[in-house]
Amino acid sequence: MDEQFESGGGDGCGGGPVPFCYGWENANWFEATEYCKYLEMRLAEITTSEKQAKLVYFIQSSDKYNAQSTEIWLGGNDLAEEGNFYWHDSGLKLGYTFWKEGHPDNSDNYENCMETRYFPPDWAWHWNDQSYHVKQYFVCENVA
Structure with missing residues (x-):
């Protein structure tokens, strides 16, 4: 399993001032959650605008960034109760949010997991x- 994933940035997985790493294999939300736990990390929980900016910088500095479209799993979901999003690992209800206008929308009645996406210009x-x-x-974050 280790060879399927790699850390981002020059600091190694979870090291340095921006403690994120990413998997180079695509994964569904549950697989991503489990792999982060395997690393003793968690799917990224974005609790401030500053942390959002650090995450964006991390992604844009990686080879996973595509200027036409990029989608990355985050650690939030509303699996327990539709419309009430919580961070999976910490169990905290979302305080800071950066939802696109009109979202979350639960399209087709089965969208329950959180991603951040870049599709210019919208x-x-x-x-x-x-x-x-x-x-x-997906992006894991260090919780140590």
């Missing part, structure tokens, strides 16, 4: 609710 790293089974990149 999606500038805003959050979106997405179906858990979609395979895409």
Whole structure:
């Protein structure tokens, strides 16, 4: 499993001033959650605008960034109760948010997991609710 994933940035997985790493294999939301736990990390929980900016910088500095479209799993979901998003690992209800206008929208009645997406010009790293089974990149964060 280790060879399927790599750390981002020059500091190694979880090291340095921006403690993020990413998987280079696409994974669904549950697979991403489990892999972060395997690393003793968690899917990224974005609790401030400063942390959102650090995450965006991390993604844009990686080879996972695509200027036409980029989608990355985050650690939030509303699996327990529709419309009430919580951070999966910490269990905290979202305080700071960066949802795209009109989202979350639970499209097709099965979007329960959180991603950040970049699709210019409309999606500038805003959050979106997405179906858990979609395979895409993800970002883990150090919780130590």
